[in-house]
Amino acid sequence: xxxxxxxxxxxxxxxxxxxxxxxxxxxxxxxxxxxxxxxxxxxxxxxxxxxxxxxxxxxxxxxxxxxxxxxxxxxxxxxxxxxxxxxxxxxxxxxxxxxxxxxxxxxxxxxxxxxxxxxxxxxxxxxxxxxxxxxxxxxxxxxxxxxxxxxxxxxxxxxxxxxxx
Amino acid sequence: xxxxxxxxxxxxxxxxxxxxxxxxxxxxxxxxxxxxxxxxxxxxxxxxxxxxxxxxxxxxxxxxxxxxxxxxxxxxxxxxxxxxxxxxxxxxxxxxxxxxxxxxxxxxxxxxxxxxxxxxxxxxxxxxxxxxxxxxxxxxxxxxxxxxxxxxxxxxxxxxxxx
Amino acid sequence: xxxxxxxxxxxxxxxxxxxxxxxxxxxxxxxxxxxxxxxxxxxxxxxxxxxxxxxxxxxxxxxxxxxxxxxxxxxxxxxxxxxxxxxxxxxxxxxxxxxxxxxxxxxxxxxxxxxxxxxxxxxxxxxxxxxxxxxxxxxxxxxxxxxxxxxxxxxxxxxxxxxxxxxxxxxxxxxxxxxxxxxxxxxxxxxxxxxxxxxxxxxxxxxxxxxxxxxxxxxxxxxxxxxxxxxxxxxxxxxxxxxxxxxxxxxxxxxxxxxxxxxxxxxxxxxxxxxxxxxxxxxxxxxxxxxxxxxxxxxxxxxxxxxxxxxxxxxxxxxxxxxxxxxxxxxxxxxxxxxxxxxxxxxxxxxxxxxxx
Numbered sequence: 001x002x003x004x005x006x007x008x009x010x011x012x013x014x015x016x017x018x019x020x021x022x023x024x025x026x027x028x029x030x031x032x033x034x035x036x037x038x039x040x041x042x043x044x045x046x047x048x049x050x051x052x053x054x055x056x057x058x059x060x061x062x063x064x065x066x067x068x069x070x071x072x073x074x075x076x077x078x079x080x081x082x083x084x085x086x087x088x089x090x091x092x093x094x095x096x097x098x099x100x101x102x103x104x105x106x107x108x109x110x111x112x113x114x115x116x117x118x119x120x121x122x123x124x125x126x127x128x129x130x131x132x133x134x135x136x137x138x139x140x141x142x143x144x145x146x147x148x149x150x151x152x153x154x155x156x157x158x159x160x161x162x163x164x165x
Numbered sequence: 166x167x168x169x170x171x172x173x174x175x176x177x178x179x180x181x182x183x184x185x186x187x188x189x190x191x192x193x194x195x196x197x198x199x200x201x202x203x204x205x206x207x208x209x210x211x212x213x214x215x216x217x218x219x220x221x222x223x224x225x226x227x228x229x230x231x232x233x234x235x236x237x238x239x240x241x242x243x244x245x246x247x248x249x250x251x252x253x254x255x256x257x258x259x260x261x262x263x264x265x266x267x268x269x270x271x272x273x274x275x276x277x278x279x280x281x282x283x284x285x286x287x288x289x290x291x292x293x294x295x296x297x298x299x300x301x302x303x304x305x306x307x308x309x310x311x312x313x314x315x316x317x318x319x320x321x322x323x324x325x326x327x328x
Numbered sequence: 329x330x331x332x333x334x335x336x337x338x339x340x341x342x343x344x345x346x347x348x349x350x351x352x353x354x355x356x357x358x359x360x361x362x363x364x365x366x367x368x369x370x371x372x373x374x375x376x377x378x379x380x381x382x383x384x385x386x387x388x389x390x391x392x393x394x395x396x397x398x399x400x401x402x403x404x405x406x407x408x409x410x411x412x413x414x415x416x417x418x419x420x421x422x423x424x425x426x427x428x429x430x431x432x433x434x435x436x437x438x439x440x441x442x443x444x445x446x447x448x449x450x451x452x453x454x455x456x457x458x459x460x461x462x463x464x465x466x467x468x469x470x471x472x473x474x475x476x477x478x479x480x481x482x483x484x485x486x487x488x489x490x491x492x493x494x495x496x497x498x499x500x501x502x503x504x505x506x507x508x509x510x511x512x513x514x515x516x517x518x519x520x521x522x523x524x525x526x527x528x529x530x531x532x533x534x535x536x537x538x539x540x541x542x543x544x545x546x547x548x549x550x551x552x553x554x555x556x557x558x559x560x561x562x563x564x565x566x567x568x569x570x571x572x573x574x575x576x577x578x579x580x581x582x583x584x585x586x587x588x589x590x591x592x593x594x595x596x597x598x599x600x601x602x603x604x605x606x607x608x609x610x611x612x613x614x615x616x617x618x619x620x621x622x623x624x625x626x627x628x629x630x631x632x633x634x635x636x637x638x639x640x641x642x643x644x645x646x647x648x649x650x651x652x653x654x655x656x657x658x659x660x661x662x663x664x665x666x667x668x669x670x671x672x673x674x675x676x677x678x679x680x681x682x683x684x685x
Contacts, residue, residue: 024542030647034366044370190467194405197460217449225456226486229463233482236467236475289445290506 059122061139062115064159067105072159073134076110083129088119105132113158117142117151169209176202189235197228214290332435341422341441348421352587353383355638359587362642390580398573401470409465410574410581416458417588423447424595425509427605427627430620439605439627440509447508448500451596452493455551458589459485462553462560465582466570477569480653481553481560487660488550488557494668495543498675499533499600508596512604517611532603539671541601543664548593550660553586555645559653594637598630605630 019025045052054060065073076093094111096104103109120142126135145151179202182195200223207216297305357372357379364371372379397403427439444450459481466478503511515531534541550557561569571582598604605626607613614622651659 027648031643034643034647037368038365040368042370043368044364194464213444213446214449217446217453220453221449221456225453225459226489229456229459229482229486232460232463232467233479236463236479 059124059137061117061142062120062126062135062137062153062158063139064110064113064155065134065136066160066162069102069105070162071101071103071105072109073105073132074110074113075106075108075132075134076113077108077131079129079131080126080135083125084120085123085125086119086121088116088121089126090114090116110155113155115153115158117153118148169206172202172205172209176206190232193228193231193235196231197224200224200228214293336435336437337441340437340439344421344426344441345418348418348588348591349584351591351634351638352584353387355587355590356386356583357382358638359642359645362639363646366643366646387580390577393576395576395578396573398470401573402468405464405468406573407578409461409463409468409570410578410585411461412464413458413461413585414581414588416454416461417585417592420451420454420589420592421595423450423508424592424599425512425604426630428619428623430623432620439623443507443509446506448496448506448511448600451508451592452489455492456485456489458551458585461582461585462570465574466560469570469573471573473566473568474570474572477560477562477566477572480566481570484550484553484557484559484656484660487657488547488664491543491660491664491668492547492551494665494672495540495547496600498540498668498671499537501672501675501679502533502536508599512599512606515603515606517606518603518608531606532601534601534603537601537671537675539667540675541597543668543671544601545597546659546664548597549641549644550656552589552593552641554590554641556648556651557656558650559656562650590638590641591634594634594641595630597637598633602633604633 067073074091076091078091078093081087081089081091090112091110091114092112093108096107096109122137124137127137142151176199179195179199183192183199186192186195200219204216204220204224207213207219360382361371361379372382375381375385397406422441423444425438425440425443429436429438431437462481463478466474466476466481469475499511500506503514505511505514511533515533517531520529520531530536549555553560559569560566561571566572571579574582605623607626607629610622610626613625616622617625
């Protein structure tokens, strides 16, 4: 058919010459190329000792933040759970008792906060939804595990460790 | 001599197993073992070249092709063609005829005088080559032409008609 | 037969056996390392110094894995397959001359298990037997993919055995013997007889039979089921082919036999075409260090050649992609066999001309 765009290229298949048909020159060329690769710089990253640099908007494991006094920021409002497209976040709210003011910033806090890492798609919508700047996806890669139940991360794994004073 | 009787017993035993095993693939495997015992027979007769050629050609090539074909065939019980009684009777008659011929020819041969090898190195490659290419040159070449024509014929049969 | 002779042979067999198993074990590491180097990686490096204990770790893993025998398979043949593969791989090294004779405590020891006068044919026989391990294992697995792998292995090995034999005949016409020891001894040194205008020539058979060597090495690749001829065990079309159903040590036996085959065929190639244990200026070395040390140096040289060929096997693996099946048979029957026959004819003519002069 006539080409309308006039950009069509007709490929011409020439019959191979004798040197091409015996293949040996191209095999030696290939061998030379692979041999040269032996002396190139190795790309391997020795993972547990070295890690690759991640970009600034990298999203890893969630962490629940504390404020400048070391109190948990989360108030268990549930907006993150609502925003989550994968239904990965659940929580149970509780009321702050007397004498717990140094632990929680507001009167209401999350007694249980669970993220199912098998469901989570690391989209970062929970970060955006949070009004208290309490959750950020700035952790490391979520590691592998053997059982499904071990992928439901509770507050023990999510909450930022308290500041050292 | 004892070694000979052991190997002879083994070759007869395995060739019987070839006939009596139900599974054709097992049958071929027993046939391979039988050929291996033949190789040992050749070595006992000091015919090294024949032994190794038997090893390469029969065990290494022809039996591989047998196995190849048997593995490709669908050998279920219901597709087995050899079931009619007529074929069985014909097979028995043919086998008996062969047996009678063999026994008759063996009776005619005088085996009482022990055969003594005049030259123990007659089975070596060098001597065999000299014999083949001097005394028996014509039969050798004729047999090679025979094999070649068989090969050409096989290729012709395998090719489809162009029409 | 005297006792000392028996002890000598038993020790020699044990040493050769140990060396071929050790070389095969470290070939697995070398395979992974070389693959990594050619691809810009570093390869296994955790177990031991630069991964030097990796073969032990792999072997241990193979031992402790579960041995599965499929319910619908024939168990005896299923076990016979890998055993046969390993056996035929190991017995091939019996006729290879590893070096000149050395002298230990006043006893001359030949560094060859046995010098039968049909040495090359023995190796052919062993190689042709090797396909049974694959075929029996593939058939006994009762798996379509395994059967396909077994059938491919059978037709491939038969096709390339013919070309291999024919490519060797030209060499045998020149050497006039089938014994590997004599062939190695004929390639004494590196250069024979003065300058080239005085009728000097290379003694190694490669320089007399370059085409024969090319055909032989291609066929050796095919016989070892190595890339680009690894169709019997192609991972992506046959899910590992004949050893799909195998696990644990039986799988290990199959993989191991492949590496031993590689070692033995490298040794055969080095012996037949690259001078075996011979090296340049070996007469000088012999007069300088004494015959025993020179012979040991020859063994080292032979092993260097073998290691180069093993490296070449792996190098090719990461350079040339796998053939299609029809291309494989086309190459075997329509290219290699006619070339081998042409090589025989040319060699015959040249030998007659040289004899006539």
